[in-house]
Amino acid sequence: MAASGDAALKASQAANFDNLNEVVADSKFDRHLRFFNFGYRPLGDDEPVGPRLGPGFPNQDSAQLLFQVIGPTDLTGARVVEVGCGRGGNLWLLRRHYGTAAVVGADIAYKSVAFCRRSMPEGDAQFVVADAERVPLGSGIADAVVSVETSCTYPDIEWFFRDVARMVKVGGHFLYTDLLLTALVDPFVAVLEQLGFELEHRRDITANVCASRDARAARQKLAFGETPDADEVTMAEFVGREGSRLYDSLTDGEHQYTILRFRKAASVEPPAERLLAEPIAALVREQAQLAVELLTIPSR
């Protein structure tokens, strides 16, 4: 079961993002701000992939991150669940450009879910306030589960992986990306394989994400509007501005921003015993604690 401190950590995480929603609500960009992730920028001769978006679409790099994660996966007619959906940017794009039949967003922050419900009131979009390690959705309901830059905040991530395996149909997909301690990536892949997934694609995109932050962080900060001086350090973390701890983790060699694309090959009865070894589980918890610490807005 979950460690005793995890509930407090999750409450802090929810409060952090509820607070960020309050900051954004005061901004003239509020209704357009649908992403909190670091984005992806093609490098060298690489071209953007996925649907072409007009220049007025906010957070082009965040959209490109989603398109890179989806890759060639066909989501036409699919029911897609996003765990950690934030303000719903990914699901907004999926509904508009990928022909999904239904989308379901789950997020721990009530105010993010409320924003999603306001901005996507249509019947094919549903949103729930949920703990990512105890998602209150049925088994086998998803053709695909999407997770973008959110799992690094989960203190007991194995439960998230078990829930993903439970929700995805056989033949369905788990489309996953995050900035993780490099030492965690192989163990995470191993756990997901034990839960019935086959790894179809793995790519280190750290340089692309770093390029996005170099190009966009300062500009993106403007979209958050005016913040009290005491919040500047935290806001720099939220947007991954150069000099922030999270920006540094893109270049320290100890972290890797990785795309992992899985297909569920078989239905597996999850074992009673833990799949992640305790030293790895401890690293996961440390990573989540650090994320909460960095993203806590001190004046709220």
Place this chain on the structure above:
Amino acid sequence: MADDTFAWVRQRFAEVLEMDPSEINRDSRLADDLDADSIDLIEVVNSAESALGVTVSEEQLYDLETVAQLVELLDQLRGA
């Protein structure tokens, strides 16, 4: 396309992008010619909503490519 709408849009873009209005014409492409990004465009559209009494949906805003398209959209919304 109403000339007054174009004049208003050009002036507002000039202020937001810190350019001379004469550098902005109807066919200017927002990204390629003006180097405007979504934040710039939202600034202009937010101003237009207040000044012209219109509401621009996200879908309408996100597909805009040129100054002319924005002017036409604002004229449509104003019933010009």
